[in-house]
Amino acid sequence: MDDWAQLSDDALVTRLQRAAFSYLLEYANADTGLVADTSRRGSPCSIAVVGFALSCYPIAVQNGWLSRADGAARTLKVLRFLSRSTQSDAPDATGYKGFYYHFLDMQTGRRVWQCELSLIDTALLIAGVLVAGSYFDGGNEENEIRELADALYRRVDWHWAQAGASGLSQGWKPECGFLHYGWEGYNEATILYVLGLGSPTFPLAPSGYVTWGLTYQWENLLGHDVLYSGPLFTHLFSHAWIDFRGIRDAFMREKSSDYFENTKSAVAIHREYGERNPYCFRAYSRNFWGVTAGDGPANVEIREDGRDRRFFGYMSRGVPYGPDDGTIAPWAMLATLPFTTEAALAGTRSLLDTYPQVCIQDRFSSGFNPTLQSRTGGWLSEGWYGLDQGLLVMMIENHRTGLIWEIMRRCGPIRDGLRNAGFEGGWL
Amino acid sequence: MQRIMPNAAVEDEKTFLRRVRPQHWKSPVPRSSYDLLIVGGGPAGLAAAESAARLGFSVALVERNRLGGNSLNVGSVPSKALIRTAHVCSTIRGAEDFGALAPGEVALDFSKVMARMRRILTRISAYNSVDDLTTLGVDIFFGDARFESTDALVVGSTRLRFEKALIATGARPKTPDIPGLEQTGYRTSATIFEMETPPKRLAVIGGGPLGCELAQAFCRLGAHVTIVQDEPKFLPREERDAAEILSRSMARDGVEIRLNTAVVGARREGGDKILETVDSGVKNDVHADEIVLCVGRAANVEGLDLEIAGVSFEAVQGIKVDDFLCSSNPRVYAAGDVCGELKFTNAAQTSARIAVRNALVDARQRYDDTLTPWCTFCDPEIAHIGLHVWEARRQSIPIKSFTVMMHDVDRAITEGEDTGFVKIHTAEGTDRILGATIVASRASELINEMAVIMNAGIGMEALAEMVHTYPAQSEAIMLAAQAYRYSTSSRFNAR
Numbered sequence: 051m052d053d054w055a056q057l058s059d060d061a062l063v064t065r066l067q068r069a070a071f072s073y074l075l076e077y078a079n080a081d082t083g084l085v086a087d088t089s090r091r092g093s094p095c096s097i098a099v100v101g102f103a104l105s106c107y108p109i110a111v112q113n114g115w116l117s118r119a120d121g122a123a124r125t126l127k128v129l130r131f132l133s134r135s136t137q138s139d140a141p142d143a144t145g146y147k148g149f150y151y152h153f154l155d156m157q158t159g160r161r162v163w164q165c166e167l168s169l170i171d172t173a174l175l176i177a178g179v180l181v182a183g184s185y186f187d188g189g190n191e192e193n194e195i196r197e198l199a200d201a202l203y204r205r206v207d208w209h210w211a212q213a214g215a216s217g218l219s220q221g222w223k224p225e226c227g228f229l230h231y232g233w234e235g236y237n238e239a240t241i242l243y244v245l246g247l248g249s250p251t252f253p254l255a256p257s258g259y260v261t262w263g264l265t266y267q268w269e270n271l272l273g274h275d276v277l278y279s280g281p282l283f284t285h286l287f288s289h290a291w292i293d294f295r296g297i298r299d300a301f302m303r304e305k306s307s308d309y310f311e312n313t314k315s316a317v318a319i320h321r322e323y324g325e326r327n328p329y330c331f332r333a334y335s336r337n338f339w340g341v342t343a344g345d346g347p348a349n350v351e352i353r354e355d356g357r358d359r360r361f362f363g364y365m366s367r368g369v370p371y372g373p374d375d376g377t378i379a380p381w382a383m384l385a386t387l388p389f390t391t392e393a394a395l396a397g398t399r400s401l402l403d404t405y406p407q408v409c410i411q412d413r414f415s416s417g418f419n420p421t422l423q424s425r426t427g428g429w430l431s432e433g434w435y436g437l438d439q440g441l442l443v444m445m446i447e448n449h450r451t452g453l454i455w456e457i458m459r460r461c462g463p464i465r466d467g468l469r470n471a472g473f474e475g476g477w478l
Numbered sequence: 479m480q481r482i483m484p485n486a487a488v489e490d491e492k493t494f495l496r497r498v499r500p501q502h503w504k505s506p507v508p509r510s511s512y513d514l515l516i517v518g519g520g521p522a523g524l525a526a527a528e529s530a531a532r533l534g535f536s537v538a539l540v541e542r543n544r545l546g547g548n549s550l551n552v553g554s555v556p557s558k559a560l561i562r563t564a565h566v567c568s569t570i571r572g573a574e575d576f577g578a579l580a581p582g583e584v585a586l587d588f589s590k591v592m593a594r595m596r597r598i599l600t601r602i603s604a605y606n607s608v609d610d611l612t613t614l615g616v617d618i619f620f621g622d623a624r625f626e627s628t629d630a631l632v633v634g635s636t637r638l639r640f641e642k643a644l645i646a647t648g649a650r651p652k653t654p655d656i657p658g659l660e661q662t663g664y665r666t667s668a669t670i671f672e673m674e675t676p677p678k679r680l681a682v683i684g685g686g687p688l689g690c691e692l693a694q695a696f697c698r699l700g701a702h703v704t705i706v707q708d709e710p711k712f713l714p715r716e717e718r719d720a721a722e723i724l725s726r727s728m729a730r731d732g733v734e735i736r737l738n739t740a741v742v743g744a745r746r747e748g749g750d751k752i753l754e755t756v757d758s759g760v761k762n763d764v765h766a767d768e769i770v771l772c773v774g775r776a777a778n779v780e781g782l783d784l785e786i787a788g789v790s791f792e793a794v795q796g797i798k799v800d801d802f803l804c805s806s807n808p809r810v811y812a813a814g815d816v817c818g819e820l821k822f823t824n825a826a827q828t829s830a831r832i833a834v835r836n837a838l839v840d841a842r843q844r845y846d847d848t849l850t851p852w853c854t855f856c857d858p859e860i861a862h863i864g865l866h867v868w869e870a871r872r873q874s875i876p877i878k879s880f881t882v883m884m885h886d887v888d889r890a891i892t893e894g895e896d897t898g899f900v901k902i903h904t905a906e907g908t909d910r911i912l913g914a915t916i917v918a919s920r921a922s923e924l925i926n927e928m929a930v931i932m933n934a935g936i937g938m939e940a941l942a943e944m945v946h947t948y949p950a951q952s953e954a955i956m957l958a959a960q961a962y963r964y965s966t967s968s969r970f971n972a973r
Binding site for chain 1: 575708709710717718719722723726730738756758759760867868871872876877878879880881883885886896899901906961962964965
């Protein structure tokens, strides 16, 4: 497809959004409703992708890509599966204490790869569950959607996940208990804390959010004031569900800012970094940015222009402290549409114009690195990742109609969680 | 040249010992009582002895082993000598980046590396020697000391009475309780520099400053190094971005990094020393020729009979002192690693000088290590002074950091040393500097500018006006201050 340049901004964005959404249909299991982490053969399900899919079905219904009945049926299928799958401390269960393992077998729903019971990925899943429970407000099947959504949320034992400490671990494994990794510094975990704090059954202690906030760093970086976090996705994930415009917690009140404005600053830093291009990566500019978590060229080392270049596989990349190996996520610029519309469109158009290979079948690849040259003009991640597609669908919709933000503004657990985290003002 | 090296080495060793532990030392006849009796001849003890003697007080110093303590004998000095050689190796390997073509692979003569290290120790020992102290009038006694009462101790058969005493016995490497480790064999920072040949494979347990320094240095000297750290990041005392930059730097050097990994056992198989590790429930083995422990330090309080002296202490943390470095016995003070949280040479020396003034001239000066800079001497170096952001936030102090990346500093770019940053932490809404973190090839030097600035009470406004040489890496400090100025002026403009 090479006619992007002829499309209006709205037509281009709509086309890309619909193509991204089609991933969630194409890679969903017909029996379980689980959605594959990637389009690669044999990929397991990522529970976070399921959360994005649940959030995107209402978008598809609103846009006429799915009938309401189809959207409800798909939603119900996965909610029933989640509800009935095994919750225990067995190493091959689907989840434990209401949380879910990060990766599941697409057919059976059993844990794969000895992965962790993931707090953040469960939060992204549950956020999607709550979107479903809020959006499908009709009778018949939609009654069951609401009941299951409520039950799934109430079942999560957020308090257990605090493990007697103030902050949260990043996960748990039956083999070793809670992981040592905690949440240090601002990142995508706001949605996790908000959901945990809003729970009517097993809430997090509010001190957990306060403790996390103590690790925040307010910096003047590349000329911009920002609550720092390096990877771009950390400034986007929680925003896919929550409209942070005008609502402030204690930290943002102190800084006279909000998290929405903060993401705008983060984008400005990413663009400025792209322009400065300190490590002389190919293509970096004010219109070529988007350093974030995603696929990468794997562990390759080359020597180029008198310097060693070291590349990484799937990892969380960040700006300006790194790691940065010249890989960007081609979807990332467009995902900032609600925050910095002009920059998002300028960057996306420039990317599509210069490197059209990053968008096969109108879907963005997870990673692209033009510094590592190949016959196709740079290293390109194979296929697609569900997280990227789901986030893009939601961010574009929030920009165009504010649908998910509107749904979640009315969602009790979100409102309670935000208030318990100390947010106030604006729509809250 | 080859033939005279051994003799030169022997001479160096003789000179070194003559300065730090003369072979046939004859203890002086003790005075009836000393104004200050110092136990321990490391950085704290030596600083205290010189300070007190120059003030005109009678001073005795008791040292169990050699003057200079860990810092000179097995710590800062030898490690920096080794790190310098490692840096040279790394520079040669990267010479092509600068258009300078090295003739081939770097070959290492480890005996020369160690000989250079011993020469350096000998040179530096001149500034901490027995002769220097005795010239100042300090009575030196070699041997184990133990308190006999609240105002006396014995060294061998010699009884020494004191008006005031200063305990400066330092600390030693901690040894974790790992099943099989004793039988497998290991080295610590106290024994690593005794090696005659470098290990082909080295396993480092512990990712604190010393563990990281040794891991990177031995890797650059050609060893295959695996570093095992039970925390999810290196340098738990430092901020995450700094630790992660170092982690990537070590990985680039070729260090095999095992973070979040516990060592649960050790064993020998054939010639291999094997560490049994667990990472998130997954078991692994690390094979090595040598294991080095770098898991922190424990205060040297054993054998002193501190209970008899009425001095309270804890086994690992050491002697309990008040803000004035006085112990539970008002006659007895402590300084350095035996009581301090910051176990660094500069902190030991500073605390010792303060303890001397408080003990002998009623100075009532509080010891506050907030403005004591420290550095981890990896490449890049990581240095810090003052408050960390999280410390300020815990104290409810609004804080804002002004950051300049080294890759935006002209001199760092020209030098090819553009990894890192300068971060200056300020009390938000003011130009008051609360702390600074520097990651740079010479962070250990740059941080001293921040030490001067902070001690002088200079704020960001004035710092922005200070003309620096151009180009210089320290320009990053000025640029951070200028970022502060731009930030405040744009705010005014917005209004």
